[in-house]
Amino acid sequence: MKYKSQKVAYWFFAFSMLLLVLQIIYGFIMGFAHMGYDGLHNIIPFNTARAVHTNLLVVWLLSGFMGAAYYIIPEEAEVELVNVKLAYIQLITLALVGVTAIIGYHFNYWEGRKFLEIPRPLDWLVVANVLTFLGIILVTLYKGKKRTTTAMVLTMGLVFAALLYLPGMIWFDNQTMDSFFRWWVVHLWVEGVWELIMGGILAFLLIKITGVDREVIEKWLYVIVGLTFISGILGTGHHYYYIGVGKVWLIVGGIFSALEPLAFLAMALFAIAMYRKGEKKHPNKIALSWTLGTAIVSFVGAGLLGLAHTLPQVNMYTHGTLVTAMHGHLAFWGAYGMIVFSFISYALPNLTGRNLFDSNTGQLAFWLSNIGMLGMTVAFGVAGVAQVYLERKVGIEFGEVQKEIEVHFLVLVICATMFATGVSLFIYEFK
Amino acid sequence: MLSKSQAKVFFLGGTIVTFIIFLGLSWHSLSSEVPKRTHEENLSAKVIRGKVLWEKNNCMGCHTILGEGAYYAPELTKVYERRGEGYITAVLTTKAPWQPRGRKMVAYGFSATDAADLIGFLKWIGETDLNGFPPKPAYKK
Ligand code: HEM
Ligand code: HEM
Ligand SMILES: [Fe+2]
Numbered sequence: 114m115k116y117k118s119q120k121v122a123y124w125f126f127a128f129s130m131l132l133l134v135l136q137i138i139y140g141f142i143m144g145f146a147h148m149g150y151d152g153l154h155n156i157i158p159f160n161t162a163r164a165v166h167t168n169l170l171v172v173w174l175l176s177g178f179m180g181a182a183y184y185i186i187p188e189e190a191e192v193e194l195v196n197v198k199l200a201y202i203q204l205i206t207l208a209l210v211g212v213t214a215i216i217g218y219h220f221n222y223w224e225g226r227k228f229l230e231i232p233r234p235l236d237w238l239v240v241a242n243v244l245t246f247l248g249i250i251l252v253t254l255y256k257g258k259k260r261t262t263t264a265m266v267l268t269m270g271l272v273f274a275a276l277l278y279l280p281g282m283i284w285f286d287n288q289t290m291d292s293f294f295r296w297w298v299v300h301l302w303v304e305g306v307w308e309l310i311m312g313g314i315l316a317f318l319l320i321k322i323t324g325v326d327r328e329v330i331e332k333w334l335y336v337i338v339g340l341t342f343i344s345g346i347l348g349t350g351h352h353y354y355y356i357g358v359g360k361v362w363l364i365v366g367g368i369f370s371a372l373e374p375l376a377f378l379a380m381a382l383f384a385i386a387m388y389r390k391g392e393k394k395h396p397n398k399i400a401l402s403w404t405l406g407t408a409i410v411s412f413v414g415a416g417l418l419g420l421a422h423t424l425p426q427v428n429m430y431t432h433g434t435l436v437t438a439m440h441g442h443l444a445f446w447g448a449y450g451m452i453v454f455s456f457i458s459y460a461l462p463n464l465t466g467r468n469l470f471d472s473n474t475g476q477l478a479f480w481l482s483n484i485g486m487l488g489m490t491v492a493f494g495v496a497g498v499a500q501v502y503l504e505r506k507v508g509i510e511f512g513e514v515q516k517e518i519e520v521h522f523l524v525l526v527i528c529a530t531m532f533a534t535g536v537s538l539f540i541y542e543f544k
Numbered sequence: 545m546l547s548k549s550q551a552k553v554f555f556l557g558g559t560i561v562t563f564i565i566f567l568g569l570s571w572h573s574l575s576s577e578v579p580k581r582t583h584e585e586n587l588s589a590k591v592i593r594g595k596v597l598w599e600k601n602n603c604m605g606c607h608t609i610l611g612e613g614a615y616y617a618p619e620l621t622k623v624y625e626r627r628g629e630g631y632i633t634a635v636l637t638t639k640a641p642w643q644p645r646g647r648k649m650v651a652y653g654f655s656a657t658d659a660a661d662l663i664g665f666l667k668w669i670g671e672t673d674l675n676g677f678p679p680k681p682a683y684k685k
Contacts, residue, residue, distance in 0.1 A: 159616045160605020225602035286592045289582045335551035343558040346566045355677035356610045359577040433611030508681025511618040512645040
C-alpha cells in the first residue's frame, strides 16, 4: 500500500463479500424450490428470492469494482484520493440503499423487470451515489501526476456503466420497447463496458504480478477492449431475435455476437502470454491463480457457453430456458466474480500487511469454489438441455417437464455446497 | 508490429463506427417496425393497466414473457391462446396458491377488473410478431 487513502478499499471488499454470502443463501432457496421443496414460499416466494439473488450479485460486484478503483486510481495517478471521508459516506449510503431495496423486495415493492427490479425512486438514490463515487475518482485522476491507459480504461468503463443505467429508468407502455432498452443496460453492461472494467483491473494485476513492461500490456488492453466493443455493441442483436423487432437483428445479432468470444479469448491468451513472459516472480501465488483463472473461466463461461446458444437457429429453442441460467452462472462467476476475487487476493495482503501469499487454505478456496461452480454449470446445463428437448421439441407441458428434471437440482445443490465452502474459506482467509 | 497508438485508433474507431450503426438500426426498428409488429393501435388503457400490474407484482420473477424472465413457471407470451380467458381468470383470482402440479404461484386473489386488465395485457402481447417464437414442437402429433 503506497497511499493511505487506498485503505478505504478494504471496507468495499468486506461489504462485497457480505452480500455474496447473502446471495448464496437466496440461491439455495431457489435451488430447493426447483427440487420441489418450497417451504419458504409464504415468506420468500420464488420471485423475491430471485430478485434478491440477482440484485445482490450486481451490487457485490459493483462494490468490488469500486473498491478496486479506490485502490488502483491513487496508485496509477500517484496521488491520494481527494476525499476519503466522502468515500466512506458513499459506501454507507450504498449499503443503505441496497438494504432498503432488498427489504422492499420482501414486501412486493419493486419493478418486475429482470435485473432492474430497484423501484424508480430508489434508482435516483443509486444515481446520486454513483455520481459521488465517480466524482471522487475523476477529481483524483484530474489532480494526479499521471493518467495511465490502465486507469483511463478502468475509469471509462465505470463512467459508461453509470450512463447506461439511465435507459433502464424510462417507463414504456409497450413491453417490446421495455425489453429493447432493458438490454441497453443488461447486455451493454456485461458484454460491453464491464469488460473495460475487467480489462483495466486485469491489466493492473498483470503489471504488478508479472512485471511485464506497461507499454506492452496496455497495447494489448486496447486491442481487447476494441474487440469487445466492435463485437459487443452490435451483438446486442442476439437479444432482439424474438421480442417483436425486425428480422435484420437475426443477421446482425447472429454475426456480431458470434464474434464476441474473441474478446474473451484475447483476454485469456493475453493473461497466459504475459505470465509466461514475466521475469519478475511475484510471491503472491494465490493472486496469480485467480488472475489466470478469471481470464480462462470467463472465456469458457461467457465465450464458449455464450456461443453455444447465440445463433438464432439455436436460440429459438433455448431462449428463456435453464440453458440461459447455465451460461449466466459461469459467465458472471468467471468474468466478474473471479476478477473481484483476484483483486481482493492481490490487494488484501498489501492493505493489512499480512502474508497470505501461498497458504493451503487459499489454494483450497480457489479449487473448491471453481470446481463447485463448474459442477453447478453442468447441472444447469443438463437440466436445460432436457427442458429444451422435452418442452420445445416433444411438446410436453412446462410443469410436467419440471418434474422430470427435479433431480438435476439435487446435483446443483450438492455442487453449490462445494462452491459455498470454497467461498467461505476465501472469506475466512482474507478477512 | 502493431504499436500502442495504432491499437488505440482500432479501439476508438471501431467503437464509434459500430455504435453509430447500432443507433441507426435501433432507430429504424423502434420507429417503423415496433408499431406494426406489436399492433400499437391495440395498446389500450386497459392493456397498459395490465402491464402496470404485471410489473408491480414482478410476475417476471417466476415466469418468462417474450422469453425473458425466470425459469420457474411457464412462458406466458402465448398463454391467452393456449388457455383462454376462463382458465387464466381462475389462476389470477383464486385465493389459494395456484398449483396444478405442486409448484406454487403466489395467491394474488386479484379483483375481477384487475384480472381482466392482466388478461388484456396477455392477449395483446400474444399477437406480437415474434419471428416464430415460441417454436412449434416438432414431434407433437
Ligand atoms: C461476462 C460476460 C457475460 C455475462 C456475465 C453474461 C450473462 C448473461 C445473462 C445473465 C443472461 C440472461 C439475461 C437475461 O435474460 O436478462 C445472458 C443471456 C445471453 N447471453 Fe450472455 N453473458 C456474457 C457474455 C456472453 C457472450 C460473449 C455471448 C455470446 C457469444 C452471450 C450470449 C448470450 C445469449 C445468446 C443470451 C440470451 C439467452 C436467451 O435467449 O435466453 N453472452 N447472458
Ligand atoms: C451457490 C449457490 C447458488 C445457487 C444454488 C444458485 C441458484 C440459482 C437459481 C436456482 C437461479 C434461478 C433460475 C430460475 O430462474 O429458475 C439462479 C439465478 C441466477 N444466479 Fe444463481 N445460484 C447460486 C450462486 C450464484 C452465483 C455465485 C452467481 C454469480 C456469480 C449467480 C448468478 C446467477 C444469475 C446471473 C442468475 C440469473 C440467471 C438468468 O436469468 O439466466 N448465482 N441461481
Ligand atoms: Fe448479450
